[in-house]
Amino acid sequence: MADFREQSKLEAAILALKAAGIDADDMDVFSEEPVEFRRGILDRPSRMSLVAVLGAITTGGLATAGVFAAQHNYRLITGGMPVFSFWGTGVITYETTMLGSVLATFGWFLWESGLLRKRDHNIPVPTVLPGVMCLRVRCSDPHVTRVRQILDSAGATDTVRKEVA
Amino acid sequence: MATSAPELPYAKIREDLFRPLSGGSARYWITICAALSIVILGLVAWSIQVRDGMGVTGLNRPVFWGFYIVDFVFWIGISHAGTLISAILRLTDAAWRKPVTRAAEAITVFCLMIGGMFPIIHLGRSWLFYWLIPYPNPRLLWPNFRSPLLWDLVAILTYVTGSVIYLYLPLIPDMAQLGEHNVPWRRRLYRILSLGWTGSDREWHALERAMKLMACIILAIAVSVHTVVSWDFAMSIAPMWHSTIFGPYFVVGAIFSGIAALLLVMGTLRRALGLELYLTKHHFNNLSKLLLLMSLLWFYFTFAEYQTVWYGNEPSEMAVFASKIRGPYAPFFWTMVFCNFVVPFILLGIKKLRTITTAMIASVCVLIGMWLERYLIVAPTLGNPRMTSAAGVYVPTWIEFAITAATFSGMIVLYLLFSKLFPIIAVWEFKPHPVEEE
Amino acid sequence: MEHRWGMSIDLDRCTGCEACVVACHAENNLPVSSPEQAEKGRTAHWIRVDRYYEGEFPDVKVKYRPVLCQQCDNAPCEPVCPTYATYHNPEGLNVQVYNRCVGTFYCANNCPYTVRFFNWFAPEWPEPLQLQHNPDVAIRPAGVMEKCTFCVQRIHRGKRDAAEENRPLSDGEIQPACVQSCPAEAMAFGDLNDPESKVSKLAGSGRSTLLMGELGTKPKVFYLERAK
Numbered sequence: 001m002a003d004f005r006e007q008s009k010l011e012a013a014i015l016a017l018k019a020a021g022i023d024a025d026d027m028d029v030f031s032e033e034p035v036e037f038r039r040g041i042l043d044r045p046s047r048m049s050l051v052a053v054l055g056a057i058t059t060g061g062l063a064t065a066g067v068f069a070a071q072h073n074y075r076l077i078t079g080g081m082p083v084f085s086f087w088g089t090g091v092i093t094y095e096t097t098m099l100g101s102v103l104a105t106f107g108w109f110l111w112e113s114g115l116l117r118k119r120d121h122n123i124p125v126p127t128v129l130p131g132v133m134c135l136r137v138r139c140s141d142p143h144v145t146r147v148r149q150i151l152d153s154a155g156a157t158d159t160v161r162k163e164v165a
Numbered sequence: 166m167a168t169s170a171p172e173l174p175y176a177k178i179r180e181d182l183f184r185p186l187s188g189g190s191a192r193y194w195i196t197i198c199a200a201l202s203i204v205i206l207g208l209v210a211w212s213i214q215v216r217d218g219m220g221v222t223g224l225n226r227p228v229f230w231g232f233y234i235v236d237f238v239f240w241i242g243i244s245h246a247g248t249l250i251s252a253i254l255r256l257t258d259a260a261w262r263k264p265v266t267r268a269a270e271a272i273t274v275f276c277l278m279i280g281g282m283f284p285i286i287h288l289g290r291s292w293l294f295y296w297l298i299p300y301p302n303p304r305l306l307w308p309n310f311r312s313p314l315l316w317d318l319v320a321i322l323t324y325v326t327g328s329v330i331y332l333y334l335p336l337i338p339d340m341a342q343l344g345e346h347n348v349p350w351r352r353r354l355y356r357i358l359s360l361g362w363t364g365s366d367r368e369w370h371a372l373e374r375a376m377k378l379m380a381c382i383i384l385a386i387a388v389s390v391h392t393v394v395s396w397d398f399a400m401s402i403a404p405m406w407h408s409t410i411f412g413p414y415f416v417v418g419a420i421f422s423g424i425a426a427l428l429l430v431m432g433t434l435r436r437a438l439g440l441e442l443y444l445t446k447h448h449f450n451n452l453s454k455l456l457l458l459m460s461l462l463w464f465y466f467t468f469a470e471y472q473t474v475w476y477g478n479e480p481s482e483m484a485v486f487a488s489k490i491r492g493p494y495a496p497f498f499w500t501m502v503f504c505n506f507v508v509p510f511i512l513l514g515i516k517k518l519r520t521i522t523t524a525m526i527a528s529v530c531v532l533i534g535m536w537l538e539r540y541l542i543v544a545p546t547l548g549n550p551r552m553t554s555a556a557g558v559y560v561p562t563w564i565e566f567a568i569t570a571a572t573f574s575g576m577i578v579l580y581l582l583f584s585k586l587f588p589i590i591a592v593w594e595f596k597p598h599p600v601e602e603e
Numbered sequence: 604m605e606h607r608w609g610m611s612i613d614l615d616r617c618t619g620c621e622a623c624v625v626a627c628h629a630e631n632n633l634p635v636s637s638p639e640q641a642e643k644g645r646t647a648h649w650i651r652v653d654r655y656y657e658g659e660f661p662d663v664k665v666k667y668r669p670v671l672c673q674q675c676d677n678a679p680c681e682p683v684c685p686t687y688a689t690y691h692n693p694e695g696l697n698v699q700v701y702n703r704c705v706g707t708f709y710c711a712n713n714c715p716y717t718v719r720f721f722n723w724f725a726p727e728w729p730e731p732l733q734l735q736h737n738p739d740v741a742i743r744p745a746g747v748m749e750k751c752t753f754c755v756q757r758i759h760r761g762k763r764d765a766a767e768e769n770r771p772l773s774d775g776e777i778q779p780a781c782v783q784s785c786p787a788e789a790m791a792f793g794d795l796n797d798p799e800s801k802v803s804k805l806a807g808s809g810r811s812t813l814l815m816g817e818l819g820t821k822p823k824v825f826y827l828e829r830a831k
Binding site: 220224315401403547550551555 | 640643644645651653654670679682683684685686687703704705706707708709711712713715716717719720721722723724725744745746747748815818
C-alpha cells in the first residue's frame with residue numbers, strides 16, 4: 001500500500017504497474033473524495049444502466065399485470081360501470097416503472113460497489129488520511145520487489161507492505 | 166465564478182462542516198423544544214378529530230376539502246426543491262450546487278414525509294386508510310385504480326422511496342468519515358449506516374454512476390408526482406378545477422415554492438451554523454435568479470388560466486372566478502399575486518436589491534403566496550358549486566390551524582435533528598480534489 | 604329483465620311543501636342537526652327543495668325543485684372513490700356502501716348536484732325521535748358519506764314480497780318515502796325498462812327535462828315542466 005499526494009504521480013504509478021503485468025482488478029485506490037481518472041487508467045466497467053432499465057421494465061410490467069388482473073377479475077357487480085381503466089393503469093405503470101429503476105439502481109449499487117458482498121477480512125483496508133490517495137496493490141510474493149520499485153520511483157510516500165495469508 | 170473552495174485550507178473545510186455535529190447550543194435546544202411542543206399540540210388536535218369526528222374541523226357541505234388538502238399539496242410541492250437543485254444541477258454539471266444539494270435533498274425527504282401524512286389526516290375514518298393499498302385479503306376486495314387518489318398513493322410512495330435513496334447514497338461516504346465520532350452510539354450508527362464504506366475507487370465509481378442515474382430518474386418521478394397530485398383536482402368536473410393546465414401549473418408551482426423553501430433553509434443554516442464561507446453570495450444570487458425565473462413562469466401560467474376562464478364566461482366558472490377576484494376570497498387572491506409576483510420581481514429583479522436578506526424576505530413571501538394559491542384552488546371552487554343553492558363558506562377551526570402549525574414545526578424538528586446527525590453540506594462533494602492543492 | 608329504477612318529479616305540481624323531505628328523514632334515519640351545525644352548513648337532507656325566485660315584489664314567482672341523488676348512469680362520483688364505496692349496481696342505482704367508505708370526500712366534490720352528505724359526528728336524535736328509527740335502514744357512523752338511495756330498502760322489500768308471492772312486480776308497488784308522501788302526487792317512481800310504467804311514459808313525454816343534463820351524467824330523475 002502506498003500513499004500519494006498528487007494525482008499525476010498516482011496515474012503514472014498505475015500505468016507503470018499495468019505495464020509490469022499487474023491486473024487492474026488487483027489495484028484499488030482509497031481516498032476521502034472521488035478521484036477523477038482519465039480514461040484508460042483505471043476503468044471499471046459498469047452494468048448499472050442496464051440493470052436499472054431491466055429493473056424498471058420488470059417492476060413496471062409486474063405491477064401493470066397485477067393491476068390489470070385485479071381490475072379484470074374483480075367480482076364487483078357493476079351495472080355497466082367500467083372497473084378497468086386504461087389511462088389509470090397507465091399512470092400506475094409509469095410510476096412503478098420509475099420505482100423499479102430506483103430500486104434496481106440502488107440494489108446494483110450496493111452489489112457493484114462491493115458494500116454488500118462478502119468481504120475478505122484478511123485483506124487490509126488502509127485508513128485514509130485527508131488529502132491522501134492510497135493505492136493498494138495485491139500481488140504474489142515474487143512481484144513484490146518490482147512493485148515496490150515502481151511505487152517508489154513514482155514518488156509514493158509511506159509505502160507499506162502487509163502479508164496476507 | 167468559482168466557489169471559494171480552493172481558497173480554503175483542506176482541514177478547515179473538514180472541521181467547519183463536521184463541527185455542528187457535536188453538542189448543541191442553548192438556541193438549538195430551545196428551538197427544538199418549542200417546535201416539539203407545537204407538534205404535540207397538533208397531535209392532540211388530531212386525536213380530538215379522530216375521537217369526535219370531522220365535525221371538529223371547519224369543513225362542511227359543500228367545502229369538503231380544506232386546510233388538509235391545501236397543506237398536502239403545499240408540502241408535496243415544496244418537496245420539489247431537492248429534485249430541482251440536486252438532480253437538474255447535477256445533470257447540467259453546475260458546480261455551485263455542491264454545498265446546497267444535501268440541504269435540498271433533506272428538504273425533499275422531510276416534506277414528502279410530512280405531506281404524505283395528510284392523505285391520512287384528512288380522512289373521515291383515518292384508521293382505515295390502508296384500504297387504499299392493494300393487498301390480497303379474504304374479502305377479495307381491491308381498491309379502485311381509476312381513482313386519482315390511488316395514483317397519488319403510487320406516485321408518492323415511489324417518490325418517497327426515490328428521494329430517501331437519493332439522500333442516503335451521497336451520505337454514505339460522509340458517514341464513513343464520521344465513523345470516528347467521539348459519541349459511542351453515534352459511532353455505531355454511522356458505522357452501520359455507512360455499510361462498511363472504505364473509499365475505494367470501485368465504490369466511488371459505483372456511487373457516481375448510481376447518482377447520475379438517480380438524478381435522471383428522480384427528475385422523471387418528480388414531474389409525474391406533482392402532475393398526478395394536480396389530477397386530484399383536474400380529473401373532477403368541478404368548475405375551475407377541470408382544467409388541462411393543472412399538470413404543468415402544479416409542477417411549476419412546486420418548483421417555485423421548493424426553491425423558496427430551499428433559500429429560506431439555506432439562509433437560516435448559514436447564520437445558525439456559521440457557514441458564511443460555504444454558502445456564499447454567489448449561491449444565493451443564483452438561487453434568487455432561479456426564484457425570479459419561476460416567479461415569472463408561475464405568473465404566466467396563472468395569467469393564462471384566469472384569462473381563459475374570464476374570456477370563456479361560463480356561468481359556473483365565473484361564479485368561482487368572481488369570488489376569487491372580487492368576492493370573499495379577493496383579499497387572499499391579491500395578497501397571493503403580490504407575494505408571488507410583485508415582491509420577487511422587485512426584490513430579485515433589480516440587481517441592486519438582490520441580497521441575501523432580500524432573498525430570504527422574498528422566499529418567505531413566496532411560501533405564503535404559494536400556500537394561499539393552493540388555498541385559492543381548493544376553497545372557492547368547492548364553495549361555489551354548480552348548484553348555487555348549495556353554496557357555502559369555509560371557516561377553519563383551531564384544529565386545522567393546530568395541525569397545519571404542527572407540520573411546520575415538525576419540519577423544523579426533523580431538520581434540526583438531521584443537521585445534528587449528518588453534515589448539512591456534502592463534505593466529500595464539496596472538498597476540493599487534493600490535486601488542486603498544489 | 605333487470606329493473607332500471609327511475610323517478611319523475613312534476614315541477615308544475617310541486618307546491619314546495621317539503622313533505623318529501625320530512626318523509627325521507629323519517630324513513631332513512633337521517634341524523635338531526637343542531638342550529639349551530641346547520642349554520643355551518645352541515646345538515647343532511649337527502650332530498651331538498653330548492654327555491655328560485657323570479658321578479659320583484661309584488662310580481663314574484665317562486666319555482667320549486669326537489670333535488671335528490673340523480674342516480675346518474677354516468678355518475679361522476681363513482682370513478683373517483685378509491686375504495687369502491689360508491690358504485691353502480693345492475694339495477695341502475697348508484698349505491699353507497701357505508702362499510703367501505705373511508706371518508707376521502709372525493710365523491711362529494713365531484714357531484715355536480717351536491718347531493719352527498721357527510722356524517723361529521725356520530726348521529727344523534729333528540730328524545731323521543733330515536734324511538735322512531737327504521738329498522739331496515741343502517742345508522743351511519745361518523746366519517747362516512749351518505750346520500751339518497753331511492754329507498755333501496757323498499758325496493759328490496761318489494762322485490763322480495765313479489766318473489767315470495769310468485770308474481771311480477773306491479774308498477775307503482777314500490778314507492779320511496781318521498782314519492783309516497785307527496786300530497787300533490789307530483790312524484791312517480793318505477794321501472795324505466797318497463798315501457799308501460801308511469802315513469803317511462805312521463806320520462807318520454809314532451810315535458811321531461813334533465814337537471815344539468817348537458818354535463819352528460821345521464822341522471823335518472825326526470826323533471827317535468829312546461830316548455831318555455
